[in-house]
Amino acid sequence: MECRLCLGSAPAESSVSIFQRPGPHPERLEQRIRTCCQIQVQRGDGLPETVCLSCKTNLESLISFRKACFRSNETSQLRLGGYLKIKTKEVLLEDVLWDDQPSLPTIHRKYRKICPKPFPSESELVLHDREKPFRCDICLKSFFRKSHLESHKKLHTGIKPYKCDTCLKSFIRKNKLVIHLRSHTGEKPFKCEICLKSFSQKSNLESHKKSHTGIKSHKCEICLKSFSRKSTLECHEKLHTGIKPHMCEICLKSFSHRSSLWSHKKLHSGIKPHKCEVCLKSFTQKCSLELHEKTHTGIKLHKCDTCLKSFSHKNGLVLHLRTHTGEKPYVCEICLKSFSQKSSLGLHKKTHTGIKLHKCDICLNSFINKHGLVLHLRSHTGEKP
Known part of the structure; x- marks a missing residue:
């Protein structure tokens, strides 16, 4: 052979x-x-x-x-x-x-x-990739290790032994407390190598890096808008449902996302911690300050193709284009009057309520919006418009 x-x-x-x-x-x-x-x-x-x-x-x-x-x-x-x-x-x-x-x-x-x-x-x-021998009796979730199962069971007890000394908020796990403390200290140890933006959590940094790739694989089936993160798409899809479960207790305004409600509540507090170093103007939110700072640079990258007018913000260009198209997407539900800006619709709705919150300290005359009060005060000061 x-x-x-x-x-x-x-x-x-x-x-x-x-x-x-x-x-x-x-x-x-x-x-x-x-x-x-x-x-x-x-x-x-x-x-x-x-x-x-x-x-x-x-x-x-x-x-x-x-x-x-x-x-x-x-x-x-x-x-x-x-x-x-x-x-x-x-x-x-x-x-x-x-x-x-x-x-x-x-x-x-x-x-x-x-x-x-x-x-x-x-x-x-010797950990099984497919087999998870330790299972929770309450929610039937499986784990590779017994220690992971014991840590998971604490979620069902409701006991939160780790407490923040600053705001007294409690947490089930110590690592959650460590991440929370960074919100008080301002520590952001995870930095993007491309734009140098910092984050308090590594997971947030990994999600942010996807925005630099330009790949937007998550598409909305309704408006076909694309997003680089799945979580951003899920937040966007709530806008199409029209459901706004988060309501402000002060003005009863509703929001689709809890984060939007938190940002809105800062307006009622009157606290504006973010100050512009150039003109010293203060803002409630950091993103508003960042948009404002672009006005000082003089750079206007967003140009109108019709009249060649330039804007420092993309939002400014979007609003300007409606002056050419005549588009007025915001409609009053009561009188069906249309507006090109959402803020204009908000001011208009106050005329239907009859509530006049802005009062003149001199003659005690009241006005629905602040702009009406400003115009009225000129009659006392003699200032010409």
Whole structure:
């Protein structure tokens, strides 16, 4: 019998068929030859279909050596994962191992990242990628480790042992408290390498980086507007439902998102912590200050194609274009009068309520909006418009 690998001759009793199954196991010798030697082996290809015992032994040694190399490579990457800048790829060894040999432990993807602790033991590395043996009795959520399950169960107890000394807000986990404290200290340790913008949480930084790629894979099915983040799309979709569950307790104005309500409540507080360093004008929100600061630079990147008028903000250009198109998308539900700006509609609606909150300190005459009061005061001061 001629050996397929070394072309040597051997008696039939000391030769092994390439396509014969090794005992009760389903794998053939041909699969191991393809994987380890990168040789294409097919039945009926006209080449020898047996190997000698010497080549079979060498093939087993090659498999053992390959297995040891993979194990050492995994160990090195886990120990030095924080210092290496290489792309790891999951390697499946089922094709190169004998069925009667123990396979390598499945290493959970968590340990491919930087591990601040000492190198974990083998028992810690044997984490099932598909199997999560520890299950919560309340919500049936599964976990890889028992410690993760115990940490999860605290959510159902409602006990929050970690308390903020500044605002007395409580948290279930210590890491949540650490993140919350940054809102008081202003600490933002995670910085974008492109625009140098800082964030208090790493997850926020990762989401922000997607905005620099220009890829907007999440599209709204109603208006076809695209977004780089799925969370932004979910917030946007609430605008189409018309549902505004978050209501201001002071003016009863409703909002689709809770964050919009929080921003709105700052207007009632009268606190304006964000001050412009040029004109010292103050603003309630930081984003309003950033928009205002662009007016001092003199840069107007947004230009009207019709009259070539330029604007420092994109929103200013959008409002200006309506003067050419005649578009008035904001309609009063009572008298059906239309307006080009939402703020103009808001001022108009006050005329239907009859409420006059702006009062003149001199003659006690009241007005619906602040602009009417300003015009009235000129009659007392003699100022010409």
